[in-house]
Structures are given as structure tokens and as C-alpha cells.
Amino acid sequence: MLGPVTTGRPTRVRTHRRPRRRTLVILLALVAAAAVAGVAVVVVPMLRPAGPRPLFQMPVTCGETWQLSTYPGHDDYDVDFFPIEGESWGRPVLASYGGTVTVAGINGSLGGRTPENPEGPRGRGGGYWVKIDHGGTWETQYLHLLEPPLVTVGQKVTQGEQIGRLGSTGNSGAPHLHYEQRRGWDKVETHFDGTPSGITTDEEEQILRRVSNNCPAVS
Incomplete structure (x- = not known):
């Protein structure tokens, strides 16, 4: 009897790729769903109607008089x-409202501007x-702090709680x-103790003074 006949070519092994493709499709679908869910977590709350404006206070120590200002190119509000x-360096920066x-x-x-090197880069x-x-879609932002913030993401803060120190970073x-004060996606005119600040545009320099009423709650 003749033995097995070979042609010198390797025998093709059929592989079943459909399960792999199906698995890949499922994984891509799961990743897409997770991405959509992640975006929804951020976007959907911002699309809800804004709640009442909180009674924001100036983000500085009770009873102190501060200069509030803007200048051309600074951005409205x-x-x-x-x-x-x-x-100036190191003054307490306080939460305007609880959150x-x-x-x-x-x-x-x-950059490199510090109390020791105020003219640094x-x-x-x-x-x-x-x-x-x-x-209620309301947010506040505090920038140029001297050093790492005194609070962490997820932390609950109360009005008047110190969150950092004033700097020039x-x-x-x-x-x-x-x-800044924000309502949803939009920046809005800042209000302090229920009164608008009057700073609404950066078309010209504006300078005014106000006394902080960010005082400890009286028990």
C-alpha cells in the first residue's frame, strides 16, 4: 500500500475566528457604553435647571476689606x-459656600513665583x-494658590472653611x-452676601472695594 502522499506544503489548519471577532465586538461595545455613561455622569447634571443662587460670600476672611478688579482680556465675570x-502671600482663601x-x-x-522669588518665571x-x-449646577473656582490645596477631591467643605493660601502660581x-462663579456651563456675575459685584465685562479696567462677610456661623 502506498503511504501518505505529501506535497511539500504545510497543511492548512482552519481556525474558527468568529468567536474572537464576536468577543472583540462585545468588548468594543462595552467600552463605548462605559464612555457614554461617563460622559452622561458629567453632562446630564449640568443640563438640569439651575437651583437657587447660593448665598455666596467673599472667599476671604470675615471683616477684611479687599480690592476686586478686572482688566481688558481677563474674561467677562x-x-x-x-x-x-x-x-499678600499666604493669606487664607476660604470656601464661598458649602459644597x-x-x-x-x-x-x-x-511657574516659579514664590514669596522668596516674587519675580520668578x-x-x-x-x-x-x-x-x-x-x-443646583452652581460652582466656584479659586486659582493661583500658593501651594497644594488644603482640601482633596470628594471632601465636603463648609462656608468659610480654608481651602488654600493666596499665591501667584x-x-x-x-x-x-x-x-469665578459658574451656573451650569456658564460663568456668571459674582454675587457676595446677596449683592452683585458689578463686574460683568472685561472691556475696561474695573476696581472696587468690598468688605467680606464670610464670617463663622453664630450658634
Whole structure:
């Protein structure tokens, strides 16, 4: 009997690739679903109708008078805080209202401006910063802090609680606090103790003074 006849070519082994393709499709679908869910977690709450404006207070110590200002190119509604008296570096930065910390870290780059080297190189963006969610789509932001924030993401804070110290990190020319109030996706005019600040546009320089009523609650 003749033995097995070979042709010199390797025998093709049929592989069943359909299960692998099906698995890949399922994995891609799961990844897409997770991505959509992640976006929904961020986007859907911001699309809800805004709740009542919280009774925001100035983000600085009770009873102190501070300069509130803006300048051309600063962006509408943005407010810079400068102390009228005393040392600027390291002044307490306080939560304007109670809420949950959603960001506590670095925006852009820090640069090299410090109390020891106030003319050091500028960084980019907001430097050390904090963002607080106050519910009802309301948020506040605090930028150019001196050092890492004193709070962490997920932490609950109360009105007047210290969240950082005033500095000049990021794209900052001098120690100050860049501050914003937001409703949903939009920046809005800042209100303090129920009164609008009056800073609504950056078309011209504006400088005003206000006394902080961010005082401890009386029991």
C-alpha cells in the first residue's frame, strides 16, 4: 500500500475566528457604553435647571476689606482679589459656600513665583486651584494658590472653611486670587452676601472695594 502522499506544503489548519471577532465586538461595545455613561455622569447634571443662587460670600476672611478688579482680556465675570492691607502671600482663601470639592490640583503649570522669588518665571493657566460644587449646577473656582490645596477631591467643605493660601502660581503677575462663579456651563456675575459685584465685562479696567462677610456661623 502506498503511504501518505505529501506535497511539500504545510497543511492548512482552519481556525474558527468568529468567536474572537464576536468577543472583540462585545468588548468594543462595552467600552463605548462605559464612555457614554461617563460622559452622561458629567453632562446630564449640568443640563438640569439651575437651583437657587447660593448665598455666596467673599472667599476671604470675615471683616477684611479687599480690592476686586478686572482688566481688558481677563474674561467677562472673572474677579481678581487683592488685599488692601498687610502681606499678600499666604493669606487664607476660604470656601464661598458649602459644597463638595471636585478639583484640587494643578491647572497648567506652576511657574516659579514664590514669596522668596516674587519675580520668578510665570507658569501657565491657573496653577494650584480648587473647584467646589455647591449643588443646583452652581460652582466656584479659586486659582493661583500658593501651594497644594488644603482640601482633596470628594471632601465636603463648609462656608468659610480654608481651602488654600493666596499665591501667584500659574500665569500670574503678582500674588492674588482669581475667582469665578459658574451656573451650569456658564460663568456668571459674582454675587457676595446677596449683592452683585458689578463686574460683568472685561472691556475696561474695573476696581472696587468690598468688605467680606464670610464670617463663622453664630450658634
